[in-house]
Amino acid sequence: MRVVLVGPPGAGKGTQAQFIASNLSIPKISTGDIFRANVSGGTELGKLAKEYMDRGDLVPDEVTVAMVRDRLGEPDAQEGFLLDGFPRNVPQAQILNKMLAEFGTSLDAVLELVVDDEEVVRRLAGRRTCRSCGKVWHVVFDPSSTEGVCDACGGELFQRDDDREDTIRHRLEVYQEQTSPLISFYAEEGILQGVDATGPVEEITQRAMAELRRFAD
Numbered sequence: 001m002r003v004v005l006v007g008p009p010g011a012g013k014g015t016q017a018q019f020i021a022s023n024l025s026i027p028k029i030s031t032g033d034i035f036r037a038n039v040s041g042g043t044e045l046g047k048l049a050k051e052y053m054d055r056g057d058l059v060p061d062e063v064t065v066a067m068v069r070d071r072l073g074e075p076d077a078q079e080g081f082l083l084d085g086f087p088r089n090v091p092q093a094q095i096l097n098k099m100l101a102e103f104g105t106s107l108d109a110v111l112e113l114v115v116d117d118e119e120v121v122r123r124l125a126g127r128r129t130c131r132s133c134g135k136v137w138h139v140v141f142d143p144s145s146t147e148g149v150c151d152a153c154g155g156e157l158f159q160r161d162d163d164r165e166d167t168i169r170h171r172l173e174v175y176q177e178q179t180s181p182l183i184s185f186y187a188e189e190g191i192l193q194g195v196d197a198t199g200p201v202e203e204i205t206q207r208a209m210a211e212l213r214r215f216a217d
């Protein structure tokens with residue numbers, strides 16, 4: 001299946017993407033993760049992306065689209081993929097449709113993870129990420145047993161630069177202005193389904209999988 005996950009920052013896209021992608025045996029492609037890997041690696045792409053990411057703004061479309069085009073051309077993405085964080089605005093969605101048409105295919109489903117702004121702030125203000133293995137924790141909702149240390153690999157946990165409360169609020173504004181128009185864009189294409197993204201992680205995964213099974217039928 002070819003699936004897009006859309007939703008505000010902190011909706012749990014990254015958390016759900018790993019489980020959904022694993023259930024469907026397709027690669028999870030997260031533009032945020034690819035940008036962060038480039039920032040850590042000190043690449044030219046990373047240096048460019050970092051200034052936008054730290055402010056909570058979108059990285060320019062031409063940079064993002066070229067990166068996604070390369071990734072979707074890789075062998076593991078030929079039978080399906082789960083996109084997390086792309087597209088982020090209507091122009092990116094239009095380019096994605098064209099790109100897939102060139103490959104002779106199209107999207108099967110777009111899941112919108114629905115969660116309110118205050119829950120987003122709670123989730124992001126408490127998020128911690130492992131510097132070594134990338135696993136995501138939460139100081140209240142999913143804490144590691146030793147503060148600051150990843151239970152999975154013993155790595156150091158850190159707070160993302162864009163998870164400060166003022167930057168979170170700005171990212172929410174960017175979402176409303178630039179990303180939320182995707183909801184009607186994909187509704188008109190008949191491939192949008194909202195999913196309640198509150199409650200236990202496993203229940204949200206089950207809701208998402210139930211919706212995807214309907215699209216697959």
Ligand code: AP5
Binds near residue numbers: 085088124201204
């Ligand atoms: P990106 O990394 O995509 O950030 P985002 O969309 O803001 O999403 P987040 O990663 O913050 O949240 P999430 O929804 O994945 O939540 P998570 O699962 O971690 O993008 C970062 C930046 O890169 C952008 O601002 C932009 O600059 C740039 N960028 C990326 N894509 C771009 C594009 N296409 N175009 C242009 N620029 C682009 O969960 C959050 C926390 O909540 C975690 O601590 C988790 O443990 C916890 N949690 C998850 N689920 C639950 C639950 N059910 N209950 C309680 N807690 C939960």
